[in-house]
Amino acid sequence: MSAPLLEVKHLKKYFDTPSGPLHAVDDITFTLNAGETLGVVGESGCGKSTLGRAILNLHPTTDGETWFEGELITGCSKARQKELRKEMQIIFQDPFSSLDPRMTVSQLIAEPLDIYKIYSNKADQEKKVDELMDTVGLAARLYNAYPHELDGGRRQRIGVARALALNPKFIVCDEPVSALDVSIQAQILNLMQDLQQERGIAYMFVTHNLSVVKHIANDIMVMYLGTMMEKSPAKELFSRTLHPYTQALLSAIPIPAIGQKRERILLKGELSSPINPKPGCRFAPRCPYATEVCLQKFPELEEIFPNHFVACHHVREVNGI
Amino acid sequence: METNQKVKKKSRFREVAHRFAQRKMAVVGLVIFACLLLMALFAPMIAKYGEDEQDLANALAPMSAEHPFGTDVVGRDLFSRIVLGSRVSLFVGVISVSIALTVGGTLGAIAGFYGGKVDNLIMRFFDVTHAVPTMILAMCICAALGQGLFNTMLAVGIASCPGYARMVRASVMSAKAQEFVEAARANGASDGRIILRHILPNCLAPIIVQVSMGVAGAILSAASMSFIGLGIQPPAAEWGALLSGSRAFIFNRPNLVFFPGLFIMLTIFSLNLIGDGLRDALDPKMKR
Amino acid sequence: MALLDIKNLTIYYETEDGVVKAVNGIDLQLEKGESLGLVGETGAGKTTTALGILGLIPNPPGKVKGGEIWFDGQDLLKTPEKEMRAIRGGKISMVFQDPMTALNPVHKVVDQIAEMVLLHNEGISKADAQVRALQMLEMVGIPADRANEYPHQFSGGMKQRVIIAIALACNPEMIIADEPTTALDVTIQAQVLDMIRGLRERLGTSLLMITHDLGVVAEICDKVAVIYGGEIMEYGTLEHIYNETAHPYTKGLFGSLPRLDLDVDRLTPIQGLTPDPTNLPAGCPFGPRCPQHTEACDVKPPYNEISPGHFVRCMLFNDQAINTAGKESEE
Numbered sequence: 019m020s021a022p023l024l025e026v027k028h029l030k031k032y033f034d035t036p037s038g039p040l041h042a043v044d045d046i047t048f049t050l051n052a053g054e055t056l057g058v059v060g061e062s063g064c065g066k067s068t069l070g071r072a073i074l075n076l077h078p079t080t081d082g083e084t085w086f087e088g089e090l091i092t093g094c095s096k097a098r099q100k101e102l103r104k105e106m107q108i109i110f111q112d113p114f115s116s117l118d119p120r121m122t123v124s125q126l127i128a129e130p131l132d133i134y135k136i137y138s139n140k141a142d143q144e145k146k147v148d149e150l151m152d153t154v155g156l157a158a159r160l161y162n163a164y165p166h167e168l169d170g171g172r173r174q175r176i177g178v179a180r181a182l183a184l185n186p187k188f189i190v191c192d193e194p195v196s197a198l199d200v201s202i203q204a205q206i207l208n209l210m211q212d213l214q215q216e217r218g219i220a221y222m223f224v225t226h227n228l229s230v231v232k233h234i235a236n237d238i239m240v241m242y243l244g245t246m247m248e249k250s251p252a253k254e255l256f257s258r259t260l261h262p263y264t265q266a267l268l269s270a271i272p273i274p275a276i277g278q279k280r281e282r283i284l285l286k287g288e289l290s291s292p293i294n295p296k297p298g299c300r301f302a303p304r305c306p307y308a309t310e311v312c313l314q315k316f317p318e319l320e321e322i323f324p325n326h327f328v329a330c331h332h333v334r335e336v337n338g339i
Numbered sequence: 340m341e342t343n344q345k346v347k348k349k350s351r352f353r354e355v356a357h358r359f360a361q362r363k364m365a366v367v368g369l370v371i372f373a374c375l376l377l378m379a380l381f382a383p384m385i386a387k388y389g390e391d392e393q394d395l396a397n398a399l400a401p402m403s404a405e406h407p408f409g410t411d412v413v414g415r416d417l418f419s420r421i422v423l424g425s426r427v428s429l430f431v432g433v434i435s436v437s438i439a440l441t442v443g444g445t446l447g448a449i450a451g452f453y454g455g456k457v458d459n460l461i462m463r464f465f466d467v468t469h470a471v472p473t474m475i476l477a478m479c480i481c482a483a484l485g486q487g488l489f490n491t492m493l494a495v496g497i498a499s500c501p502g503y504a505r506m507v508r509a510s511v512m513s514a515k516a517q518e519f520v521e522a523a524r525a526n527g528a529s530d531g532r533i534i535l536r537h538i539l540p541n542c543l544a545p546i547i548v549q550v551s552m553g554v555a556g557a558i559l560s561a562a563s564m565s566f567i568g569l570g571i572q573p574p575a576a577e578w579g580a581l582l583s584g585s586r587a588f589i590f591n592r593p594n595l596v597f598f599p600g601l602f603i604m605l606t607i608f609s610l611n612l613i614g615d616g617l618r619d620a621l622d623p624k625m626k627r
Numbered sequence: 628m629a630l631l632d633i634k635n636l637t638i639y640y641e642t643e644d645g646v647v648k649a650v651n652g653i654d655l656q657l658e659k660g661e662s663l664g665l666v667g668e669t670g671a672g673k674t675t676t677a678l679g680i681l682g683l684i685p686n687p688p689g690k691v692k693g694g695e696i697w698f699d700g701q702d703l704l705k706t707p708e709k710e711m712r713a714i715r716g717g718k719i720s721m722v723f724q725d726p727m728t729a730l731n732p733v734h735k736v737v738d739q740i741a742e743m744v745l746l747h748n749e750g751i752s753k754a755d756a757q758v759r760a761l762q763m764l765e766m767v768g769i770p771a772d773r774a775n776e777y778p779h780q781f782s783g784g785m786k787q788r789v790i791i792a793i794a795l796a797c798n799p800e801m802i803i804a805d806e807p808t809t810a811l812d813v814t815i816q817a818q819v820l821d822m823i824r825g826l827r828e829r830l831g832t833s834l835l836m837i838t839h840d841l842g843v844v845a846e847i848c849d850k851v852a853v854i855y856g857g858e859i860m861e862y863g864t865l866e867h868i869y870n871e872t873a874h875p876y877t878k879g880l881f882g883s884l885p886r887l888d889l890d891v892d893r894l895t896p897i898q899g900l901t902p903d904p905t906n907l908p909a910g911c912p913f914g915p916r917c918p919q920h921t922e923a924c925d926v927k928p929p930y931n932e933i934s935p936g937h938f939v940r941c942m943l944f945n946d947q948a949i950n951t952a953g954k955e956s957e958e
Contacts, residue, residue, distance in 0.1 A: 204896030270817035272842030
């Protein structure tokens with residue numbers, strides 16, 4: 019097997035807050051192959067967005083390494099960083115605030131081309147912008163429109179076109195469809211799948227919506243307060259859910275169908291924030307199976323089934339393995 | 340109606356000009372300000388009398404065909420003095436604000452963009468200067484540099500820097516927090532490009548309003564300086580000086596106070612209208 | 628008679644850019660003790676309908692153009708403002724989407740509930756109102772020792788509980804909930820939905836639930852109304868909407884949803900974009916996006932009852948109407 023496109027090893031990102039260090043991302047390790055999609059799921063404050071930004075080096079990391087195409091990119095030079103941005107792109111959640119309101123659609127899409135001075139003459143660049151607009155399904159008449167004149171779905175298409183402009187190999191998608199209506203969300207998801215098939219782009223798809231990642235991802239990673247709880251191939255995660263948190267999360271999602279009686283696991287308590295976390299499992303205070311050891315010792319990630327990793331002291335008892 | 344043709348692109352300038360032209364009040368402001376500028380430009384041709392041409396026999400004459408705005412205590416024609424003074428006043432107003440905006444605005448933008456220690460250093464310095472009232476600060480600078488037109492402008496400009504710095508810093512900070520700035524960074528944009536292309540255009544609105552008010556303030560500050568003998572020296576005509584010099588006659592010859600005041604007001608008024616119009620015209624969301 | 632009976636309600640916003648036809652002649656019924664889900668996408672007219680019921684349409688630019696809103700035997704559109712104030716928060720209360728901004732940050736949560744009680748119960752003493760507020764907090768699962776805290780000390784889910792406590796404080800007959808769990812995390816949403824369900828069983832309050840989430844509706848509602856372009860496209864019981872889906876738009880919504888319970892390789896989205904409410908298509912508002920669009924759709928389709936209690940506004944079902952009398956659409 020060839021080397022993976024992206025390798026993240028023990029990545030940590032802490033923020034300083036007045037009440038102590040906030041462990042936004044704590045010791046995350048994973049690999050991602052070219053042309054595949056890793057879904058990163060979790061509730062607010064689990065560090066999923068920070069993880070995406072840390073990999074792209076939009077936030078400097080606290081510790082750990084990121085390897086891209088066999089090259090260590092953590093702490094690389096500014097010039098190399100700029101080169102790497104061509105290969106690694108991001109699509110933002112909010113298509114309203116991530117586009118500069120004073121630029122037209124074509125200026126927005128052309129911006130990455132401008133920055134890297136890809137084209138020496140205007141006509142070629144214009145042709146590329148036309149082509150990108152066509153790829154993402156934006157009508158040519160919108161060339162000089164401003165983002166505020168468009169609806170959320172079209173704005174998100176601009177975001178996709180910007181990310182595609184430099185032909186990246188890897189795109190971090192930070193909740194790209196969460197702000198959209200369902201009918202538009204499906205259009206964007208299909209577009210992203212098509213682009214992946216045509217161009218072999220790898221996605222890291224960050225979302226709180228398990229149904230969406232189930233649909234689009236090859237592998238899924240579940241995070242809770244900065245740490246990885248479970249990681250497995252997508253199909254397996256749903257057919258053989260091992261971690262108590264994942265089980266609760268899955269059971270909490272309302273399903274748009276009737277007559278399916280499901281066992282609902284109601285978690286007690288609320289999400290806290292990982293400021294000065296205690297040494298044990300982050301999920302322990304809310305976990306129905308938690309014991310003394312869970313509060314004392316951080317659970318190591320363990321490969322329970324092939325490619326199916328779980329960080330839980332009691333995974334075997336809970337699932338009767 | 341829904342065609343798939345590319346809409347012909349208007350240049351950015353024409354687009355803004357088009358939106359500006361749709362705002363009637365802004366156009367009125369522009370016309371008034373243009374008249375004032377023309378008056379300053381052709382002042383020697385418009386003014387019938389010289390700046391310091393006295394006619395003691397005709398002192399404090401009322402308004403007449405010969406002296407449309409009347410004459411002052413030593414018989415100088417007020418109309419001519421206002422026309423000639425416009426050169427000084429408009430110049431002082433515009434240049435002082437330019438100095439304040441360049442120095443204060445740049446430092447404020449740097450403080451807002453980089454934050455941290457740089458921000459602390461710059462802003463604490465401005466806090467100290469802010470603690471001294473603007474007028475007193477300007478007086479100190481002027482006293483140190485000496486009298487004269489240029490020094491007055493410099494003094495007024497520097498003294499009003501902290502206000503501009505504070506305002507630009509605040510708007511830069513709010514623009515910087517927007518996600519599109521992070522998006523530009525993810526695309527590899529340099530700091531300079533981010534400031535010039537993304538942040539500044541998005542904080543123009545408060546700057547434009549402050550500038551249009553600032554010009555008026557600067558004219559009045561310069562006037563106060565001349566009044567206490569530190570600014571432009573009499574007999575040079577200057578609106579602020581005309582206004583304050585005629586205070587004693589406010590009851591028996593109100594025209595001496597009214598007309599200089601009127602011109603100062605016209606300047607402020609027209610600049611504010613232009614400022615408002617420009618702010619709206621530069622914002623693509625206001626397109627109608 | 629239904630507790631809430633909306634007949635042919637039409638609400639426009641008259642703006643400088645044209646007339647926004649937000650709600651175009653909707654009919655809705657909500658029985659006592661029932662819960663109805665009003666499902667639709669952004670701009671479909673969900674929130675306008677809710678504000679219309681409460682008489683809170685901002686005027687200008689909003690204007691109720693016609694229709695009747697019968698609540699408990701009284702037409703709310705003809706009720707004077709003074710009486711409406713008593714109804715709002717008294718007989719009908721509203722829960723808003725964003726728990727972060729709906730509470731006043733400078734008052735203790737218990738006082739905010741007590742204020743509501745004082746406002747709607749003349750002659751009640753302050754002490755009694757406090758007692759009532761504490762009871763309400765306990766009912767929504769907030770321990771009494773947190774009653775004297777301020778909203779910023781509460782998490783999103785807790786704040787939404789407080790808001791629900793305020794809504795329930797005066798024993799309303801009906802609650803209108805506008806996307807009450809959209810801003811919450813899934814595990815917290817599950818807790819809040821569970822609580823709402825339990826409270827409804829205990830108190831028998833009617834619920835009008837506005838949402839875009841067909842999953843939430845399936846959990847908590849008895850009936851569903853699907854709204855699009857300011858018109859009710861389909862109305863019926865959960866069974867009707869989920870298992871006997873009739874309207875192409877409702878089918879489109881289901882096809883667009885990525886599902887946890889089904890495996891689909893590719894979603895089937897609805898083509899095109901939601902219509903511009905200043906420029907709605909003549910005839911069926913869904914016409915231009917509908918895969919089964921025919922020329923017949925250029926006329927406004929009637930609102931037909933295709934099986935008892937299952938109404939559809941679509942030309943495809945014109946022949947299947949079982950009872951057209953009195954249900955003809957306004958022409």
